[in-house]
Structure formats: C-alpha cells, structure tokens
Amino acid sequence: MPANLKLRPRMRRLLSPAVTQAEWIGIIAWVGIWLIHPAMQFDLSMLGVTIGLLLVCRVHSKTANFLLWRMLGVAYIVMLSVGFAYVIGLNQELRIYGLPLAVTLVVGSAILFISVQDYLVGALLVWSILWSPMQADIYAGTQAYLLIFCASSVSIGFILSYSYLKNLRSVLLVESEFRALAETDYLTSILNRRAFMQSFEQLLDSGQAGYFIMLDIDSFKAKNDLYGHDVGDKILRAMAVCLKNAKGSHSFGRIGGEEFGVLLQDDDPAFAREFVLGLLQAIRSSVAAPHNYTCSAGMARFAPGDELSAVLKMADKNLYGAKRNGKDCVHLNGVLLQPVAS
Template identity: 30%
Template sequence: MKYLYAGDADFQHQSFLELRPIAVWTQLLGEVSWLASLLLAHTHRQIDLANALLVSLIMLAGTLLSLNAGHRHTLLLGMLLNLCGLALGFRLSMLFVTDTSLWATSIAVCITLTMAPVFQSSYSFLLASCCVWGILLQGTLEDRRLWQQDSLIALLTVATLASGLTLNILFRRLRLRGYHLRRDLEALAFQDALTGIDNRRSLLEKLQAWYPAQHGHFLMVDIDDFKSVNDDFGHEAGDQVLQQIARKLSGHPDVALCGRLGGEEFGLFTRLLDSQRVSELAAQLIQRVNTCSVEQRRLSISIGIVQMDGRIGLSAALRQADNALYQAKRRGKNGFVLAPSSPPPPQPHPLAQAG
C-alpha cells in the first residue's frame, strides 16, 4: 500500500503548512459557489433563512478552524466540518431545482474532485467523500428516475471516487518528490558530500548562531602530511583517509559540532570549559586518529585550540585557533597547542569616569 503512504512526520508537517492556505481558499470557493446558487437559482422562490444561516455557520466554523489550525488533525477536522456544511447547503439548494437527481450527482462529483488534492491522507479523503455523497444523495431517495438507474449511479460514484483517489495520490506523490528533492538540496548545501559531516558553510553558520551565547572551545584540526598521502597512494586513498578521520572526530561524545573546513582541515566545537579537560579531549582525538592508517602508514593530526568565552568575536577566535594550529605543526605535528586566553577588555579608570 505504498501509494497510500502519507510520508514521515516531517513530510506531513511540511504538507500541512503548504496545504493549509490551499484548503482555506478551496473552502471559501465552495462557500461562494453555494451562495451564488442561492442567488441565481429560481430567485422567485423564498429561501429558508434559518437553515441557510445554520449551514453558513457550519461552513464558516470549518473554515475558521482550518485557518487557525496548528496541527494537521485540526486542519482535517475543519475540512470535514466545512464539507459537511457545504453538502448540507447544496442539499438545501435542491429545493429550488426541478431535477434534484442531476443536481445532487453533479455537485457530489464537483466537490469530490475539487477537494481531492487538498487531503494529506487518502483514507481521510475517502471518508470525506462518503460523507458528501451520503448527504447529497439522501435527499434523492424518492426520485424514482434516479434510482431506477441505480447501476449507473453506482458506476458514477465509483468512477468519481476512483478519479478523486487518483488525484489525491498523484498530488501527494508530487509533494513527496518535491520534499525529498528539497531535502537532498539542503544536504548538498550544508553537508560535506565526501565525509557526511557539516561543510564549512554549515559549521560556521551554527557557530555564529551559538556564539557568544554558547561558550566552550573551538578545535581546528589538520591532517599531517596529507599531500604525501595523495601523492604516494592516490586521491582515492586520500578520500578514504578523510572519511576515516571524520568518523573518528565526529564520533567523540564531547564533540558538539564537527565540520570540514576545506581540504584536509576540520573544525570542532566542544562545550567543555575547563582547559584541562579540553586538553584531554585533544589527546584522545589524536590517539583515535593514530589508530588509522593507509597502506600501513600511521595517520596523525595537529590541533589548534582556542577558548570561546564571549570575550572575542568568532572571526578572531578562528584566527587564534589557526595560529595555534600552525604552532602545533612547527612543534613536530601529531600534537596540540592551546592558544592563550584573551585578556578581559580594559576597564576605564574610576578617575577617568569621574572626569
């Protein structure tokens, strides 16, 4: 029953946001059409104002419920309420027509096909369709001309429901395809295609959103002698090295953010505030990478660490981490350097304030 599949929770929420305004406008169109039928059909006959007001309130309540819906179930309830009111309204209009059978079946077909694309669930669509057909055809039970051709009515009902169900499935699958396409594009835009972790853009945007409210340490990591890996073993081996190290870095429980800054360089953020614990984290990451190898050549990394406590901006913190990484490289690689903490900003002298 994959064609009746309504998608995962995220897709259903996205569909709800997309379909809510469409559902509201479709309901308003139905209400306007019903009002037009009252005004244009046999204007010399008196309208039952009490019943007309009642069905108007039912339709309006359904529309308002759909308009203010915060969840797809509330939207569904509003749509069902509006459709029942609409069907009752058109049944009321049957008092002004001579051929009630033609009127009832025509309206049922129009409502069924019009509302088909708006429903998220095929089961909900079938339930709503049965309600509409039941309400409209209930007033035609005494029409012998109609029910003498019950096989044709059954055929029309089945054909309409099948067509509506096809439209419902088709539009849902189109929305599902668009949802998957957008999700894939977002992954390409914010995820490194080779390693599967955040790319530079995604990592920096997350850091910008977290900092300075979120304090911790930033670790800039560079693979030692990566160029020689590509030169000696080929770029395919280099890609495998990047994937291995990305898994080792991102898999540590104390690493809150991990992204590839470019080439063989990675950026990590940890919420650890104590410099001793951050140093232990860096040593553990180095040990993790040392267990990796390519063609029996052990891999190693160098790390530059900077404290991010809100006293300096993000750009300055990244520069300090890069400088610390450069020092780690100069000290022989396969190690880490913790950048000195930035001094607090100078405070104005009390005498200067008094002056």
C-alpha cells in the same frame, strides 16, 4: 527513518498554502449562499458551522503537528458538507445543486490531502452527508445514477490524489538526494565546508553556546608526497571515522584540504578539554605505521551574539599556536591544553 516519513513535514509545508486557499474559497462559498439567497434564515446551526469552519481553517494553517494537520483536513471537508447539506435540506429549490456540489467537493479536494487514505475517508463522508438531501424531489428514483456519479467522482479523485502524491514524493526524494550530494564531501562522506558553515551559522543564530575546534592534519602534504595520494586519501577517511566515533553532542565537517571542523554544543570547558584531547589520542592510533598521523587543533568558545568570522579567526589563531608549539596538541585562548592530573 523511512524516506516517506522524512518527507512528511516538507509535503505538509508545500501543500499547506494551497489547502488554506481552498478552505477560504469554501468558506466564501458557504457565506455567499446564505447572503445571496433572499429567503435564507440565518440561525444558530449556520452560525456554528461558520465559526467551526473559521476555527478549523485557522488551526489547520498554523499547526505543526502532522497527525493533527491530517485530521483537520478531513474535519473541514466534513463540516463544510454538513453545512451545505443543512442549507439544501431547508430550501427545496437548492436541492438540484446537491449532485454537482458533491462531485465538486469530492474531485476538487483530491490534491489537497497528504495521503490517499485521508482523501478516500473525506470523499466517502462527503457523499454520505449529501446523499440524504438528494433523495427527494428532482433526484427521487435516480439512485442508480447517483451511485454512478458517486463511484465515478471518487474514482477520478482517487487517481488524481494517488498520481499527484506519488509524483510529489518522487520529486522530493530526488531533491533530497541532490541536496545530500551537494552537502557531503565526496571522499570522506561527511559535511563539506558549505554545509558545515551553514550549520555553524544556524547554531549561532539559535543562541547556542559551545566550542568550535579547527583541526589540521600535521605534515599532510609531506605524507602525500612521500606515500602517494592513495595514502593521503586513506588518512583523510580515517580522520572522518575518528570524528564520527567521537562521543558527545557535536557535528563536524571537512572545511579544507586537510582541515576539519567540529562543533561542540556543550558550554562545559571540562567536557571540551576531555573531548578534544580524547579525539587527538584516537587520531594518533587510527592508522598503523608507517602511515600513522597526528593533528593540531585550535579551539574557540562561541556564545550568543558572536560573529562566525570572529570565531573562525580565533580558532585559526589558536591552531597556528598549536602548530608553533610542536604540533599534535591543542590551544585554547593561546594556552596549551593538558590532560587534568588524576
């Protein structure tokens, strides 16, 4: 997925509070006009605009749909412009405010849209809606000047919108890169302990049931001492490749020196057995002799309401049992798992 598409939800979350506040300011200004003007007659059209603005503002602040969120931003600025144009058209003394109102809406909304295209659509619609009320009385015969104000306000707003969104994307991209570095184990390029445990906690909080597998490379220190750290690093990277290639709904990470963790988001014991035994088999053949290696594994089932520390303790206990049983095997609930006889 392109980086810009990944940033869209975060950009929406960042902009949403400011957009909501700006929309409420617009609603207050709209209500204030017909409350403070002594000759203003409240009618069904004004009621419809008021209800529409409130409804759009409400849905805009709650929706998680990105496309709908974009469309509602344009809909709000159009509806507000229609309301102001209606009031200005009914009251001759208010027509002088048409020009500053249009400029304020166009420039003020520049940093409230998530794309420059949306802003340009909204800005041009604002001017097209408010243009008609400004063609009489005080602005009659000044179309050339109005065009200059129109072009200038849209140009300034475009520059503001483009610069703001470009800088926002740059900051978020850099932040994403640093977050990825902070969550990735440098040697194996998989999740580090902090990121893996965080994902484990989130899985438990979501009420998901499944299996946690704690894996420890057998006699890793001895191989490291015998063949050197470069071979040790090669083994660790090969281990990570095995985890990446394993089929099934799972996530994984390096949680210690030669210790790895796997989360199976499947509560089927038969699948868990097949997965872990297949993984151990893949590990045995992942590196050619004499640098080949094996792993011991301890499994623990987790269910909604379980504590992370309790699951880790149970998996560690089963891993210890696998080590005592001769290594290169897996224990679950203190029992050695064997392939199902065909």
